[in-house]
Amino acid sequence: MSGGAPPGPEKRILVFSTNSISDPGIDLAGSAHLHYSTNVQVIPLPCSSGVRPSWVAHALEKGFDGVFIAACGGDCAYLSDCTDRTGRVIRQTQDLLKARGLNPKRLKMSGLCSVCADNFVNHMANFRKELAKLDPS
Amino acid sequence: MAAHRRIGVFVCHCGGNISDHVDVKSVADAVASEPGVVVSKTHTFTCSDAAQQEMIADIRNEKLDGLVIASCSPKLHLFTFRGMAERAGINPYQYVHVNLREQCSWAHTDDPGGATRKGAALVRAGIAKAALSRSLHALRVKTAPCVLVIGAGISGLRAALALADLGLEVHLAEQADEPGGAVRRWGPLAPDGQSGREVVGGLLARVRAHPRVTLHTATGLVAKSGSIGDFHLTLRSAGGAETALHAGAIVVATGFDSYEPKPGEFGRGLEGVVTLPEFRDGADLQGGTLTFRNRTVKSVAFIYCVGSRQSESETCPSPNAWCSRFCCTAATHLAAQIAAQEARGGAAVTQVHLYRDIRTYGHNERVYEEARRGGALFLRYGDGTPPTVERADPGLLVKVKDELTGDAEIEIPADLVVLVTGMVPRSNPGLMDVLKLPVSKDGFLGEIHIKLRPVETVIDGVFIAGAAQSPKSMAESVGSALAAVAKAGALLKKGYVDLEPLIARVDADRCLWCDECLKACPYGAIEKVPCGGKEIAQVVASQCKGEGACVPVCPHGALDIEGYTDAQITAMIDAGIRGEAVR
Numbered sequence: 001m002s003g004g005a006p007p008g009p010e011k012r013i014l015v016f017s018t019n020s021i022s023d024p025g026i027d028l029a030g031s032a033h034l035h036y037s038t039n040v041q042v043i044p045l046p047c048s049s050g051v052r053p054s055w056v057a058h059a060l061e062k063g064f065d066g067v068f069i070a071a072c073g074g075d076c077a078y079l080s081d082c083t084d085r086t087g088r089v090i091r092q093t094q095d096l097l098k099a100r101g102l103n104p105k106r107l108k109m110s111g112l113c114s115v116c117a118d119n120f121v122n123h124m125a126n127f128r129k130e131l132a133k134l135d136p137s
Numbered sequence: 138m139a140a141h142r143r144i145g146v147f148v149c150h151c152g153g154n155i156s157d158h159v160d161v162k163s164v165a166d167a168v169a170s171e172p173g174v175v176v177s178k179t180h181t182f183t184c185s186d187a188a189q190q191e192m193i194a195d196i197r198n199e200k201l202d203g204l205v206i207a208s209c210s211p212k213l214h215l216f217t218f219r220g221m222a223e224r225a226g227i228n229p230y231q232y233v234h235v236n237l238r239e240q241c242s243w244a245h246t247d248d249p250g251g252a253t254r255k256g257a258a259l260v261r262a263g264i265a266k267a268a269l270s271r272s273l274h275a276l277r278v279k280t281a282p283c284v285l286v287i288g289a290g291i292s293g294l295r296a297a298l299a300l301a302d303l304g305l306e307v308h309l310a311e312q313a314d315e316p317g318g319a320v321r322r323w324g325p326l327a328p329d330g331q332s333g334r335e336v337v338g339g340l341l342a343r344v345r346a347h348p349r350v351t352l353h354t355a356t357g358l359v360a361k362s363g364s365i366g367d368f369h370l371t372l373r374s375a376g377g378a379e380t381a382l383h384a385g386a387i388v389v390a391t392g393f394d395s396y397e398p399k400p401g402e403f404g405r406g407l408e409g410v411v412t413l414p415e416f417r418d419g420a421d422l423q424g425g426t427l428t429f430r431n432r433t434v435k436s437v438a439f440i441y442c443v444g445s446r447q448s449e450s451e452t453c454p455s456p457n458a459w460c461s462r463f464c465c466t467a468a469t470h471l472a473a474q475i476a477a478q479e480a481r482g483g484a485a486v487t488q489v490h491l492y493r494d495i496r497t498y499g500h501n502e503r504v505y506e507e508a509r510r511g512g513a514l515f516l517r518y519g520d521g522t523p524p525t526v527e528r529a530d531p532g533l534l535v536k537v538k539d540e541l542t543g544d545a546e547i548e549i550p551a552d553l554v555v556l557v558t559g560m561v562p563r564s565n566p567g568l569m570d571v572l573k574l575p576v577s578k579d580g581f582l583g584e585i586h587i588k589l590r591p592v593e594t595v596i597d598g599v600f601i602a603g604a605a606q607s608p609k610s611m612a613e614s615v616g617s618a619l620a621a622v623a624k625a626g627a628l629l630k631k632g633y634v635d636l637e638p639l640i641a642r643v644d645a646d647r648c649l650w651c652d653e654c655l656k657a658c659p660y661g662a663i664e665k666v667p668c669g670g671k672e673i674a675q676v677v678a679s680q681c682k683g684e685g686a687c688v689p690v691c692p693h694g695a696l697d698i699e700g701y702t703d704a705q706i707t708a709m710i711d712a713g714i715r716g717e718a719v720r
Contacts, residue, residue, distance in 0.1 A: 014710065019211075027210045030239035038251030041258060041713045042240055044211075045701055046639070050685020054694075055706050063714045077585050077595055078684035079659060080575040089689045 011065040011131040013124065015042040016051050020077060022070035022112035022120075029117040036124040048072050048109075049085035053093035056107055057100050066106045066131045068123065073111025083111065103134060142173035142268050145201040146260060147192055149183040149208035151238055158242040158249050159256040164207070167257040171712075173268045175199050183208050189221050196225035203227075203267035207235035207260045230273035230638065230700065235263040258713045265708035273699055275635035276678050280366030280385040282306060282629055287358060287568070290318020291611055292603025292618040293390035294340040299622040300388075301349040305629055308382055309344065310353045310372055316341055318392050320611060323417060327470035327504045336611070353380065361387075361571050364679035365598030366634045386598045386625040389572065389582060390618060393560040393604040396444025396457065403440050403556050404526025409533050412443075412558045413467060422474045426483040429553055434486060437475070438535045438551040439468050440524055441492040445559035445608075448520070459579060461559025461608040465492070466501040468557045469508040476511020489549050490515045491524050491537050517541050526554050560608040572599060573660065581607050592621040595682070596660075597636075600624050639700040640681035641688070647695035648673040654687035654696055663687065 017023040023044045029036065045051065048071035056067045069086065076082030086109065094104040108127050112120055148165045150156035161179045169177035176195050180188040183206050196204065204227060206218050211234040219229035237256055245252035282305050286297045289311035297309040315321070316337075323333025344350050353372055359379075360371035370382040395414045398405040411419070411429070419430045427434045441464065447456035468490065475486050490513055497505040509515065517540045518524055524537035535549040562580030569576055574596055577583040582601045585593045592600045600621035603614040628634060641654075641662070650672040655663040662680035665672050674695070685698045697703055 012714070014713070024210075024212060027212065027236070027239035030241070030243035033243055033246055035247050036244060038241075038245045038248050038255040041255065041262070042236070043262070043706065043709055043713070044236075045685065045706075046698060047684035047686070050688045050698060050701070052689050052694075052703060052706070054703070055710065058707055059710045059714070062710060064710070074578075076684075078682055079686060080577075080583070085657075085686055092689060 010037060010039050011128045012039045012063065013037070013041070013066045013068055013127060013131070014059045014064045015040060015068045015070055016048065016055075017042050017044045017070045017112075018047050018072045018076075019044050021072040021075050021114055022048075022116070024114040025112045025116040026070065026120050028115055029120050032117050034117055034121045036121050037128060040124050047076060047078050047082065049076075049079055049082050049089060051086075051089050051093070053089065053096045056093045057096050057102060060097070060102050060106055061100070065135070066108065066127055068127055069107070069109040070112040070120065070123075071109055073113065075111075075113055105134060106131065142203050143175045143199060143201050144171075144173045144203035144205060144264055144267050145176040145192070145195055145199060146174055146178070146205045146264060147183055147188075147207070148177075148179045148256075148260065149206065149237065150179060150181045151209060151242075152182065155208070155238050155242040158246050158252050159237060160249070160253040161256075163253055164256045164260055168260050168264060171261060171264045173203065174264060176201065184214050184217055193221065193225040196222070196227055201227060202231060203264075203270055204232040205235060205260065205263040205267050206232070207237040207256070207263065209238040210236050210240070228272035228274075231267065231270040233263045233267040233270065235259050258715070261712040261715065262709040265712035266705045269702065269705045269708055271699070273638040275638055278364070278366045278634050278636060278679060280629050280632060280634055281368070281383045283308070283382065283384040284386045284388060284625055284629070285310065285358065285368075285370055285372075285382055285384045286388045286390060288312075288318065288390035288392055288603070288605070289316035289344075289352065289354070290390060290392045290603065290614075291320045291337065291340070292392070292605075292614045293318070293388070294337065294344055295615045296388050296390060296602055296618040296622050297350050298340065298343055298347065299619055300626060301347045303622070303626045303630065305349065305626065307350045308353060308372070308380075308384070309350055310356045310358060312355070312357050312391075314355050314375075316344075316352060316354055319395075319414075324422065325470075325474060326611070327466045328500050356380075358568060358571055365636070366628065367679070368598065385629040386600065387572070388600045388602055388618070388621045388625060389568075389574065389605060390602040390621075391563055391565055391568065391582075391605040393608065394563045396461075396558040396561045398443055398556055398558065403443055403524070404533065404554060405556065407526065407528055407533060409552060410526055410554045410556065412556050413464065414558070416471070416553075416555045420471075422471070422478055424483075425478075425481075427475055427478055427486050432552075433484065434552045435484065436487040436532075436549075436551045437489075437553045437555060438533075438549050439472070439488070439490045439555045439557055440526075440535070441465065441468060441490065441557045443556040443558045444561065446493065457559065457561060457579075459559075459608060460496060462496070462613070463608065463610045464557045464559050465496045466504055466610070468555070469495070469497055469501075469505045469513075471555075472508035472513040473504055473511055476508065476513060480511070488513045489535075489551070491518050491535070492516070493518060493520060516547065519544070560604055563605065572596065574599060581605065592617055592624055598628065636679060637683065638678075639698065640678060640683040641676045641685070642697055642699060643674050643676060644695045644697070645669070645673050647693045649693055649695075650674060651692060653690045653692060657687045657690045659686070
């Protein structure tokens with residue numbers, strides 16, 4: 001097989017999804033054969049309110065260009081205020097990224113529902129463009 | 138760190154669903170040298186019986202203590218492979234599912250090289266997670282064969298009877314002095330004409346006679362501890378008498394409130410402007426002539442959608458956006474009864490119905506038909522041009538723009554104006570606080586999934602029924618009550634419940650008890666315990682839902698969710714980013 005390094009503008013994106021809300025949405029993108037970059041990898045978690053800020057910093061320091069949190073949003077089955085809680089995690093993470101000399105724009109969050117397949121693909125395309133702007137070649 | 142582990146990796150072709158786009162052999166070869174991996178193979182269909190038998194043989198022969206299967210989405214086969222792991226003698230929580238189909242091959246049919254590289258990265262991350270997996274055991278709780286039903290309206294009464302008929306002990310607690318809820322006062326109802334009084338009366342007689350149902354009136358739930366299958370509850374009567382219960386499940390059927398129009402809304406406050414429940418209580422539809430509170434009514438105007446389907450405005454900052462479902466049928470059924478009264482020889486009544494849309498869905502369409510045939514006049518008003526009601530001499534004057542005649546201004550003199558008021562959520566802050574039950578943004582009780590899990594709540598073992606959840610007709614309320622009975626009955630007749638062990642755990646060395654996790658936990662799953670000369674947080678296993686809200690708030694990093702620990706996620710990130718090309 002061809003292998004080799006991906007072309008220049010490819011950006012490596014780590015996505016934190018949530019088992020019962022956004023991960024099925026990402027599954028649906030695949031089921032519909034909607035294409036997005038193979039440099040997008042997903043780690044599913046129970047709920048977006050449980051993301052440790054240090055995971056985001058660690059991912060960026062290890063070489064991911066961006067981290068996308070596909071949040072439960074208003075559909076969260078655990079927490080009626082999941083969006084507020086995830087918002088607090090995002091602010092906490094942005095502070096940590098600044099403290100570690102990382103650009104907080106490398107973190108992005110959006111609520112993603114269990115049928116939001118197109119949304120996910122659009123988010124990945126847009127985030128990739130935004131990340132490309134951060135690293136002019 | 139993982140060198141001591143013995144991990145088996147199995148990559149699925151899924152026929153060609155995966156292997157057409159991901160070189161599965163390359164992936165299996167690429168990860169074979171990962172630390173801890175002792176077996177790395179591919180199967181045409183990992184979910185097939187034959188493949189499962191081979192994997193079970195590998196697990197046993199190679200004495201595996203970690204298992205990674207890269208196949209379809211975990212939504213399909215996570216439990217299949219957990220079950221297989223268990224049959225092979227390996228702990229099911231040492232199994233890691235990698236989503237190689239929906240999140241790799243199917244999403245990257247345009248890039249087989251990239252898909253194969255990504256597939257290897259995903260499997261490496263799965264191996265990293267499996268290498269740090271622990272043996273976990275479900276917490277088995279013996280269930281108490283008893284249910285508390287809160288609310289003795291139509292839903293609660295029906296649920297109580299059905300649960301008792303299943304052989305369960307039932308306590309039915311009603312806040313009001315009289316059981317029967319809203320329906321007990323109602324007269325003839327659509328579509329069959331049976332009265333609410335009869336329906337409730339019949340149910341109530343059976344409830345009172347049932348040896349396994351205890352009815353508590355003027356009584357509320359004041360304390361709850363424990364969890365699914367094993368709740369310890371305290372009921373308190375208005376007189377202060379307390380009853381302790383040990384129940385396995387709770388059905389919440391607290392009903393609705395009727396919308397109360399604000400002063401001035403559609404003439405509310407004027408003599409003769411009444412709500413739907415007031416009209417039902419005060420009107421005589423059985424006698425010779427239509428009367429309301431003993432006064433003859435010769436003309437009546439009904440205004441529909443009062444308190445329902447509202448839009449946000451200055452005067453209505455938090456609108457009731459919903460349709461209340463029952464009111465079109467209720468009002469058209471009243472129209473049919475008034476027409477029937479006239480047909481039986483009563484005095485003539487002019488009835489005008491001002492509506493936005495008529496939603497007499499299903500069989501109730503016949504009721505609407507009957508009302509129109511009986512002479513009731515229906516005029517449609519626009520969403521932005523509601524009718525107005527003012528005092529006239531004598532009686533009232535209703536003005537409306539009739540949308541279907543080019544917004545012609547029509548003036549309708551009326552003895553009585555009936556505001557067809559909808560359902561609003563019953564505010565019950567005390568009970569919600571005791572149950573820790575989330576209330577939706579609109580104020581009704583929320584289910585887990587509106588279509589697929591309509592009577593379950595985020596509190597395991599607590600089910601919802603009837604109009605407490607959303608506006609419902611009686612038939613719909615009873616349907617949801619019996620759904621709640623099926624769920625509660627299935628839970629309690631089994632005798633035990635196994636709780637998912639993927640929940641929070643506390644690192645006793647790191648924890649310094651600062652109460653941040655306690656404040657973050659909405660489920661009361663954190664308690665303070667002494668530990669080696671200090672105080673630390675402890676997770677109440679039966680209460681924890683494992684969503685992880687406590688994890689990022691801990692300033693000491695002392696909290697982890699099993700299966701998603703800091704060490705595991707960090708190792709997955711490290712493994713996922715390693716980009717060496719697949720051989």
